[in-house]
Amino acid sequence: MTPSTPQLQRFFYSHYFFGGLRQATGVLLPALVLSGLFGWIASGFVAAVGAACVAILDQPGGPRRYGINGMFAALCLGSATTAVTGLAASHALAIWLVVPALCFAFSMLTVYGKHGGLLGFACLLIMTLTLRTPLTQADVLQHTLTSFLGGAFYLVYSAIAHRVLWHREEQQALSVALFATADYIATRARFYDVHLDLEESYRQLIRHQAAMTDAHQAARDMVLRELPRGTTSRADRLRQGLLNLFVDMVSLLDSTVATHTDYATLRQALPDSDALLFVRDAMRKLADNVSGLALNVARNRRTRVRNSVKAELRALEFELQQLREQGLPHSNPELYALLVQVLRRLRNMTRQVDRMADHSVNPMPSDSDLPKANRSLNRFLTRQKWQLALLTDNLHRQSAHFRYAIRVAIAALLSMVVGSALAHTPMVRSLDPGMAGHSYWIILTVLIIMKPGFALTRQRNGWRLIGTLIGCGLSLVLFYLGLSPELYLLILVASSVLGYSLIQVNYTLSAVFNTLFVLLIFHFLVPGSNTVVGERLVDTVIGSILALSCSYILPSWERNTLDDLARTLRAANQIFLRGGLAFVQAARMARQAGQPGGTEQQEAETQWKLCRKNVHIAFSNFAAAFYRMMDEPTRRQRHVPEFNRLMIQHHALASQIAAVIPQLALLDTEPDGIRQALAATGDLLADRPAAPPNVIETDGDHAALAYPLRQMIKASQQIQENMRALEPVRSDAPTGSSGPA
CATH class of the missing domain: 1.20.1330 (f41 fragment of flagellin, N-terminal domain)
Known part of the structure; x- marks a missing residue:
């Protein structure tokens, strides 16, 4: 990783934090308004759940219409799920059939990729939280309507926020891609250090390339979703500036990728040459420059001061001259041509980084050779096809998606069995009566942890357990301090923001803040009762055990x-x-x-x-x-x-x-x-x-x-x-x- 920009600084200027802040605001506003102004605490919670269901589909990247369509689908399906679950909850047999059936149906949506999985999880989340409070048939309509209004509020709120802050969102997505590019260049530099292990360098390079590919696609979907039209409006100039930066970033990546060589042979041929070290140092400086540019793009600042790589390039030229005098062009022309090519590409990379910095100062350059917006760029956008045939074609035992849906349904059914057993165990009811009514938390833990792949489920299991344990410990400390309600509310809001922001960056920390957020909510609902902390921890442990155990049912091995x-x-x-x-x-x-x-x-x-x-x-x-x-x-x-x-x-x-x-x-x-x-x-x-x-x-x-x-x-x-x-x-x-x- 490039050391020039601290990870914490990257995070707070990234679209992860910005998106988390937007999501937390949209989810908490209905609850704060309904409970704070009207005193409708229960309705506020239900509206917040409806908003949270829609917020799951509000992810950075991608054409805006896809995001709106996804949130609208979550609103409609989520409301239908709320109604079905609420009606079934009043019938002892129906709920045992409906919950596994919904788990299977919504888990099958993973056939549609990331957005399909998010849509399915959003519906499963609202299904589980609907189980929290038993509803009569008369209450189902009001509960569903309140949840629908909460989700509708978030949909309108998100559309307005994206409309107003579109440039900021594109800047942050581009910044994340630039940071990923800087990390990739810095990892490339490792290959020219003879003291570093090649195998470990390859492993790091491949992981960074995978992360960079995802970041570039997210930036591509953001920047190319609405191309400049060649007008003189401010919005068009901003779009042109971001487009120029993106195209230059891709060109820089092309130059970096094309410098690949047989590093083992290169190290053997030039074991004591300083030429490799000069290449390494030049690439590290370029990575630092790109990292600084990424931070300035996120902060909406211009990049003027940069590290110069002229010294390294001149030193490399001198080394090549020495090798020429030693007869390398005749004894090993391919190796000499390779070194010359590396020098040329380093020069090209330097020019491209300088050009990117110039574009940040002058967003609308007048050079005629700059890439112009072209409708063909639309072909680089991610396309999402929602075809029914894709779902029906996977309804067989060999399909990994079908196997995953079966596992989730069985795990949810077992969670209900365990919850029912706890509710009817005299010892549990005498020690902690609250445990009897919290079986929905076991189901929620299972749904959060279980993923289509065994490795992902096991990894998510460990992160969830560690995060829950830390979150419970922090909440006990906070409750012991006896802070004012205003301060608790401030911590609750901050926990919600960080929980949403960190979910794609660090799942363990996200689990910490989400646990703290939930426990603070229960602290407001039931003041003075700390038993909910232990209940959450026990439920999470039970859910984790069930999720990991069910991962062995019809597993889909990589x-x-x-x-x-x-x-x-x-x-x-x-x-x-x-x-x-x-x-x-x-x-x-x-x-x-x-x-x-x-x-x-x-x-x-x-x-x-x-x-x-x-x-x-x-x-x-x-x-x-x-x-x-x-x-x-x-x-x-x-x-x-x-x-x-x-x-x-x-x-x-x-x-x-x-x-x-x-x-x-x-x-x-x-x-x-x-x-x-x-x-x-x-x-x-x-x-x-x-x-x-x-x-x-x-x-x-x-x-x-x-x-x-x-x-x-x-x-x-x-x-x-x-x-x-x-x-x-x-x-x-x-x-x-x-x-x-």
């Missing part, structure tokens, strides 16, 4: 999905290479026609960039699943070395393709050796026999292509070998099998 993800990643790299070669061909034809940069060339370049985005997403999905598998029990893992090598070689391959294609686009034609190398790479990715060239031309401009082309062939060969090593297991083991490896 090993069953990695084969498909590996094939998807190979196909994505294959398409990335084909798209790049199509762009090269379009660039050559445009030059021959005397129209360089024409429409067809721009279209081919856009398609290639779309392929590059898809490669990053496929790689992140594969890497995330691999690391989740590593968190699962050892006997549930398989082919760890092969999957690890696939991850590393795909990363190297994508980096070399990104480095080769722009250079090929500048050539009018390529020699036979280079053409054969490209063909061999394509054949290997297609799992066909390949004939790598005996010699790759290294004269003139071709020297810079020889090394990355060799790395592409080497990476493709290893990808083919490792993919073939998976075939026997893939053919023997049925998809979705939950048996031992």
